[in-house]
Amino acid sequence: MKLAPFYRSFLWILFLLSSFSGIAQQPIAPLAGKVICLDPGHGGTADTDQYRVGLAGEREEWINLRVGLVLKRLLEKAGATVLMTRESDLLVSLADRAEMAVANKADMFVSIHHNATADRSVNFPIVYFHGSAEENLAGVRLAKLIGDSFVASMFKGQSELSVVSDFAIFPNSGAGVLRGTYGIPAVVAEASFFSDPKEEKRLRRRSYNQKEAKAYFEAISAFFSHSADLPILEKKQPLTLTPFLVFQEAERMSPEAKNWHGNFMEGKKIVDDQSIELFDKALDLLTLSVKSFPDSPVAGVAHDYRARVLEALGKEADAEQERRRRRHFYPQW
Missing domain, CATH: 3.40.630.40 (Zn-dependent exopeptidases)
Known part of the structure; x- marks a missing residue:
């Protein structure tokens, strides 16, 4: 059965509109030209x-x-x-x-x-x-x-x-x-x-x-x-923090470094229990944990605890350094 000319034209217009709509909806390849x-x-x-x-x-x-x-x-x-x-x-x-x-x-x-x-x-x-x-x-x-x-x-x-x-x-x-x-x-x-x-x-x-x-x-x-429009600002903050020296390569493979998590947990427990008389020990344990594995999943938290201990020991300037280190080097979501 033949379609009336008007009806054929109407269908053709619908086809063109749907085609252009489909083209418009196609995402632009994010990697093209990068x-x-x-x-x-x-x-x-x-x-x-x-x-x-x-x-x-x-x-x-x-x-x-x-x-x-x-x-x-x-x-x-x-x-x-x-x-x-x-x-x-x-x-x-x-x-x-x-x-x-x-x-x-x-x-x-x-x-x-x-x-x-x-x-x-x-x-x-x-x-x-x-x-x-x-x-x-x-x-x-x-x-x-x-x-x-x-x-x-x-x-x-x-x-x-x-x-x-x-x-x-x-x-x-x-x-x-x-x-x-x-x-x-x-x-x-x-x-x-x-x-x-x-x-x-x-x-x-x-x-x-x-x-x-x-x-x-x-x-x-x-x-x-x-996210390609997110900025990269002038680098200033890392240079204002006192470097926290950590173990490098071979040192991180030592038996001492292997207990990074145990040291963290023991130091954390002392602080959580508010055992003030053991805070010097807690600071040593938390410091050793971070030095052994400074990029571990608990390293940022260890710096939080170190800041709490330093503040309790009356070392507010050092505590503020650790709070800033945590903020700049260990992002939280």
């Missing part, structure tokens, strides 16, 4: 570095690179331009890594890492931003998105998460690659701990590397969809 610098951490040091290796022999720099290469493909498929600081097991200086992002006017810098500690039962994500949480708003938001994505994907929602300033672990100046890229939304992300034997086994699997890369991809997409 320049993203991926930095697979370390590399080229297998003969000289015996710290970044698991019990079964898997090296951190190998895992970092596998994840980075998968993430590169995902980002490019979504329309981003991806810069890689390395694409093989190559040693690249921290300064050169940061300079690549700055020279190419990158919209984001993501340094891909995996972690290790003396306590082999520890396994959770840590993501670092540079400087102060109250100044580097974009960095904090990117760190939280990536950390939450790790927890949801790699840990099935069952994990603690640390989002922490790099000044917590490098108290004099922060991490080199983040210091060198300040002004660009940037993070150093430690997705999990290869020092945990079960996690090391998972990290050797390509499918697990792909899962991690997808977690990064989803967080990066979410950042450019909703």
Whole structure:
């Protein structure tokens, strides 16, 4: 049956309107045209570095690179331009890594890492931003998105998460690659701990590397969809705080450092019980916990307790330092 000319025209107009409406409703790809610098951490040091290796022999720099290469493909498929600081097991200086992002006017810098500690039962994500949480708003938001994505994907929602300033672990100046890229939304992300034997086994699997890369991809997409306009202010606050010196690499693998959580719990109990006569001991325990594991999930709370103890001991200026350290280096949600 033939349709009347008027009816045919009416249907055609409806089709065009619905087509244009559909086009208008299509989301603009958040990654199209973005320049993203991926930095697979370390590399080229297998003969000289015996710290970044698991019990079964898997090296951190190998895992970092596998994840980075998968993430590169995902980002490019979504329309981003991806810069890689390395694409093989190559040693690249921290300064050169940061300079690549700055020279190419990158919209984001993501340094891909995996972690290790003396306590082999520890396994959770840590993501670092540079400087102060109250100044580097974009960095904090990117760190939280990536950390939450790790927890949801790699840990099935069952994990603690640390989002922490790099000044917590490098108290004099922060991490080199983040210091060198300040002004660009940037993070150093430690997705999990290869020092945990079960996690090391998972990290050797390509499918697990792909899962991690997808977690990064989803967080990066979410950042450019909703948070790309957050500011990064001039860095001032970290330089006003007295550096809190902490254990570095090999020191954090010592038996003393392994009891970071036990020391925290014992110190916390003394304060909670208001055992004033033991407050000097509590301060020592809480301080040792933070020095041993300054980026642990309880480190920020330990600084809160340290501030309470210092205030009770009549050291108000020191207590205020710790309250400010907590606020700037350990963001709360």
